[in-house]
Amino acid sequence: MLINTAILFLRECLPLFLMFAYLLAIMPKLFTHTWLNIALLLTCSVVPFSFFTLAQGISESFAGQGAEFMIITLLLVHLFCFLLATTQFVNERVRLILVLLGVSSFFTLKGSSLIFYLDIYTQQTVNWQPLLVGGLIGMGICISVLVLLRFVLTELIAHRQTHWVIGLWVLFIVGNTAEISHVLLQINALDWGANTFFDISAFVDDSAEYGYLLNALVGFESSPSVLFVVLYGVCLMLAILCLRALGCVSNQHSKSPVYPGEFSTHEGLL
Amino acid sequence: MLTLNSRVLGYVAVLVLMSISFGALSSEVLIFNITLKNHAFVPEEIIVPRDTKVQLVIDNQDAEPEEFDSFDLNREKVIFPRRKARLFIGPLQPGKYEFFGEFHPDTARGRVIVKEAPDAN
Numbered sequence: 001m002l003i004n005t006a007i008l009f010l011r012e013c014l015p016l017f018l019m020f021a022y023l024l025a026i027m028p029k030l031f032t033h034t035w036l037n038i039a040l041l042l043t044c045s046v047v048p049f050s051f052f053t054l055a056q057g058i059s060e061s062f063a064g065q066g067a068e069f070m071i072i073t074l075l076l077v078h079l080f081c082f083l084l085a086t087t088q089f090v091n092e093r094v095r096l097i098l099v100l101l102g103v104s105s106f107f108t109l110k111g112s113s114l115i116f117y118l119d120i121y122t123q124q125t126v127n128w129q130p131l132l133v134g135g136l137i138g139m140g141i142c143i144s145v146l147v148l149l150r151f152v153l154t155e156l157i158a159h160r161q162t163h164w165v166i167g168l169w170v171l172f173i174v175g176n177t178a179e180i181s182h183v184l185l186q187i188n189a190l191d192w193g194a195n196t197f198f199d200i201s202a203f204v205d206d207s208a209e210y211g212y213l214l215n216a217l218v219g220f221e222s223s224p225s226v227l228f229v230v231l232y233g234v235c236l237m238l239a240i241l242c243l244r245a246l247g248c249v250s251n252q253h254s255k256s257p258v259y260p261g262e263f264s265t266h267e268g269l270l
Numbered sequence: 271m272l273t274l275n276s277r278v279l280g281y282v283a284v285l286v287l288m289s290i291s292f293g294a295l296s297s298e299v300l301i302f303n304i305t306l307k308n309h310a311f312v313p314e315e316i317i318v319p320r321d322t323k324v325q326l327v328i329d330n331q332d333a334e335p336e337e338f339d340s341f342d343l344n345r346e347k348v349i350f351p352r353r354k355a356r357l358f359i360g361p362l363q364p365g366k367y368e369f370f371g372e373f374h375p376d377t378a379r380g381r382v383i384v385k386e387a388p389d390a391n
Contacts, residue, residue, distance in 0.1 A: 004375055008372065116337065116373065186346075188323070194323065196363060207341045
């Protein structure tokens, strides 16, 4: 039970911590707004729990495909919000709202499984020790990865290598969004794209810890379907188009910073 | 001379066209029933033919929800108590594909065996 709990926490919480690592590195000034932090805390606790209580009804809607439609909607909201928030097109107020929506949708996606597990666990046993220890282990690994990634990202920003930072952030967003392909194939919404594009599962195991990390970082899969590859490519190219069209933040080529003031490792890009 | 945006759109179009040619598959769908009882899948093993789309109908007869999960099949779905869930897998190449119940991974385990010959059970 302890190992199962640790693995579940790792699987479901790692993408959330990676998301915060990127947001803290790219948009640290946003988190100086108290109301955003309060709103984040509220929405990240209320929304997943609301989804949990309504999950059965949602699941049974649309001929049993309601959960899948909800997942697709949340992934598209997260893609749209985070991409727009990374551009110079929006002002700070709109950026705050976009980040709030993006974080809420992502939290709902990843947090709901965890809430189900906790609910079942607490119903079945009164022994909380494996749950607490397993949760601490899982969260500890996630926090370590967050600290390490944030350090790497802030160092890259400080050395004006923002194209790497934005590139990784885009890959993270697109990797999550490409999971829509699994959902579409699961409900047989499309009549093509289910064949395996390539299979390197003999070399990279999706169920291993490094597999979780690669999947969380860039949406890597060892045996993706054709639809997954297509969707990944399309989302990636659309993200590039969006960032080029609306203006992506960068301090790479400017002798003076994009934003007034001396650039430091803690200022981020937005 | 093509602008970068035009080139990017061109790449997108090529990718989509290539995928359509790669992605064609047979329209036959086989249906397999799996029962989830006492946090275990019954049958534990199902045999399906290669290159065939399969619909799994999972009947959760337990009093708690279970999440059908599979890294090999890239499928994940919560099945509520006393409810059935339907999900599609395939077409698959010959081999063994594991699945498990995420909330009870020690007991709820199974596999899909994909064979060359079309003699599914």
